[in-house]
Amino acid sequence: MKFERATVIGAGAMGSGIAQVLSQAGIEVVLKDVKDEFVERGLKNIKRMYDSRVKKGTMTQEDADRLFSKVRGTTSYDELGEPDIVIEAALEEIDVKLEIFKTLDMICPAHTLLASNTSALSISEIAAATKRPEKVLGMHFFNPAQVMKLVEVIPGVKTSEETIKHAMALTKDVMKKTPVRVKECPGFLVNRLLFPYMNEALWALQEGATPQEIDDMMVQFGMPMGPLALFDMTGLDVCAHVNKFLYNEYGPRFESSPLLDKLVAAGCLGQKSGSGFYLHEQGAVPQKGEAKKTNPKLEEIIKELNADGKVRKSSKKVDAHRIILPMFNEAMYALQEEVVTPADVDTGMEFGCGMKGGLLKIAQEKGLEWCLTEINAHHKELGERFRPSWYLKKLVRAKVENFSELEPKQMAVR
Ligand SMILES: NC(=O)c1ccc[n+]([C@@H]2O[C@H](COP(=O)([O-])OP(=O)(O)OC[C@H]3O[C@@H](n4cnc5c(N)ncnc54)[C@H](O)[C@@H]3O)[C@@H](O)[C@H]2O)c1
Numbered sequence: 001m002k003f004e005r006a007t008v009i010g011a012g013a014m015g016s017g018i019a020q021v022l023s024q025a026g027i028e029v030v031l032k033d034v035k036d037e038f039v040e041r042g043l044k045n046i047k048r049m050y051d052s053r054v055k056k057g058t059m060t061q062e063d064a065d066r067l068f069s070k071v072r073g074t075t076s077y078d079e080l081g082e083p084d085i086v087i088e089a090a091l092e093e094i095d096v097k098l099e100i101f102k103t104l105d106m107i108c109p110a111h112t113l114l115a116s117n118t119s120a121l122s123i124s125e126i127a128a129a130t131k132r133p134e135k136v137l138g139m140h141f142f143n144p145a146q147v148m149k150l151v152e153v154i155p156g157v158k159t160s161e162e163t164i165k166h167a168m169a170l171t172k173d174v175m176k177k178t179p180v181r182v183k184e185c186p187g188f189l190v191n192r193l194l195f196p197y198m199n200e201a202l203w204a205l206q207e208g209a210t211p212q213e214i215d216d217m218m219v220q221f222g223m224p225m226g227p228l229a230l231f232d233m234t235g236l237d238v239c240a241h242v243n244k245f246l247y248n249e250y251g252p253r254f255e256s257s258p259l260l261d262k263l264v265a266a267g268c269l270g271q272k273s274g275s276g277f278y279l280h281e282q283g284a285v286p287q288k289g290e291a292k293k294t295n296p297k298l299e300e301i302i303k304e305l306n307a308d309g310k311v312r313k314s315s316k317k318v319d320a321h322r323i324i325l326p327m328f329n330e331a332m333y334a335l336q337e338e339v340v341t342p343a344d345v346d347t348g349m350e351f352g353c354g355m356k357g358g359l360l361k362i363a364q365e366k367g368l369e370w371c372l373t374e375i376n377a378h379h380k381e382l383g384e385r386f387r388p389s390w391y392l393k394k395l396v397r398a399k400v401e402n403f404s405e406l407e408p409k410q411m412a413v414r
Contacts, residue, residue: 001111001166003027003174007083009100010090011042011073014117017145018087020049023070025174030080031073039073046071049146082109085170087139089117097121098129105130113163115139119191120245123184124156133158137167140188142352150351151175152182152189178351183339186249187242190352192334193345193359194230195243195254196326196385201227202257203382204318206302206311211277211294214323221320222361224354229292232276236260236269252384253330262301312382321374324362326385329375329392331359336391342403360403372396 004027008019011033019031019042031046033039050068053059074080086104090096097116104114114136116126127136138154151171155164164181171179182189201214205228215226231239240260247254263269263276270276278292305311314322331345340348346358363371372392379386400406 001084001169003084003170005081005083006030007032007080007086009033009086009088009104011038011045012089013045013143014141014145015087015089016042016045017049017143017147018089018117018141019071020046020146021175021177022087023067025176026067027070027174028081029071030083031071032075032077032080033073034075036075039075043071043073077103077107080107083112085113085115085167087115087117089141092119092121094121094125097126101126101129101136105132113137113166115167117141120187120242122156123154124158127156127158134160135163137163138182138184138188139167139171140182142190148352149178150190150348151177151179152348152352153179154182154184154188156184178347180340180344180348180351182344182348183337185334185337185339187246189334189340189345189348191242192246192250193327193330193349194353195239195246196330197323198227198231198239199243199254199256200323200326200385201231202259203311203385204323205277205298206257206259206305207313207318209318211298212292214318217318217320218323221324222356224356227323228277231260232270232278232280234270235272236276237264240264253326253333253387255385258305259298259301262305263295263298266297266301268295268297314378314381321362321366322378324359325371325375325378328359328362328371329386329389332389332392336389342406364402367401368392369396369401 006022006027007030008015009032011031015031019029022029031039031042033042047068050064054061054064086108088097088100090100097118101114114130116123116138117140118138119140123138127133130136133156136156137159138152140152140154142148142150153164153167153171168179168181171177180189186192204214205211211228215229218226243254243256267273268275271280274280274282275295275297277295277298279295334340335342342360346360349355349359372388375386375388379388
């Protein structure tokens with residue numbers, strides 16, 4: 001399938017990034033929002049992205065002008081033309097998305113693929129708002145979309161293999177990004193794996209580790225930034241909201257420390273509010289290696305929370321493996337459910353959140369049996385957050401030491 005024309009619905013942070021990527025790939029793009037001012041803001045953002053490429057010397061002014069001219073803004077569905085694909089990046093509300101997809105289905109040509117960039121809503125439910133569910137799918141980009149390489153490509157229950165094949169080819173060959181096919185599940189792959197890890201960092205804080213200790217440990221382990229810095233960057237309120245959703249879907253593996261809600265209630269939302277786990281001076285750009293100041297409110301809340309002595313503590317000092325193992329265990333659950341292949345776990349974590357060497361390197365370095373023994377020990381001491389997946393147990397019983405020993409068909413995602 002040839003992709004010559006595309007529409008992006010929603011000219012916000014994600015929509016403008018996606019429109020930039022599509023236009024840079026030579027595709028004519030219509031960017032639609034609900035008000036002229038939002039369309040204008042989106043177009044300005046895209047112009048800024050091209051300007052920065054020229055400034056960095058990765059693109060000539062002439063090419064930037066030519067590619068930017070491929071993007072046209074509108075507020076009207078009448079001006080979408082005949083797109084080969086529509087990528088929706090509007091508000092994360094199911095009713096808004098259902099209405100958009102119903103309309104798109106009525107006005108777009110029969111061959112048009114309809115993709116949603118939803119972070120968490122059901123692709124199958126969105127597809128059911130159309131009469132072409134076989135042509136509807138999830139294409140989950142990461143923020144900033146014009147920079148991050150990973151795109152999770154998510155089939156709904158009725159999405160055809162052909163649609164997925166075309167979306168994978170568009171992502172890889174045209175947009176030059178890295179697609180990973182992910183079976184529809186709450187949080188898809190990357191967010192699902194990140195939250196048990198971020199939650200464990202909170203519990204470790206409650207056991208006495210400092211934010212800087214935890215973050216330094218995880219950066220040394222191979223993460224581009226520590227989990228607490230990531231909370232501050234993403235917004236503690238946004239994280240609390242996503243984690244509640246995942247907890248409702250998956251249960252106690254996603255239990256978060258009450259610390260998070262307490263900080264949100266105290267107005268400590270991260271960088272955007274000036275304080276989260278750290279203090280953030282408005283406008284100051286943190287320098288690499290610079291020690292950050294811990295938010296004094298954090299210590300106060302931890303003292304208050306620990307006063308009743310109910311927090312279960314590990315008998316061992318917190319180390320990087322303790323924080324990463326819940327992520328690894330969740331990856332085992334995802335493999336158990338055939339959500340992805342082992343290779344895609346690594347690709348997802350490397351390209352979606354910059355984890356050097358991917359996640360499953362722990363299995364390579366330490367062995368699966370060691371991972372299970374550690375997870376079991378933490379399960380005994382710390383409870384349900386560490387309940388091991390039966391897939392991991394099965395692999396250990398089968399004496400599998402490494403994922404590369406498995407036949408491709410045993411790793412296939414259905
Ligand atoms: N921000 C992220 O980190 C991120 C990452 C991956 C996916 N997403 C998902 O991408 C989507 C957009 O997120 P965002 O951060 O760009 O939000 P945003 O608030 O920056 O932009 C949303 C835009 O959609 C517009 N909009 C709302 N209703 C519309 C409609 N009916 N038709 C057309 N436009 C409409 C709004 O006016 C706004 O300009 C959400 O579904 C979000 O969950 C966000």
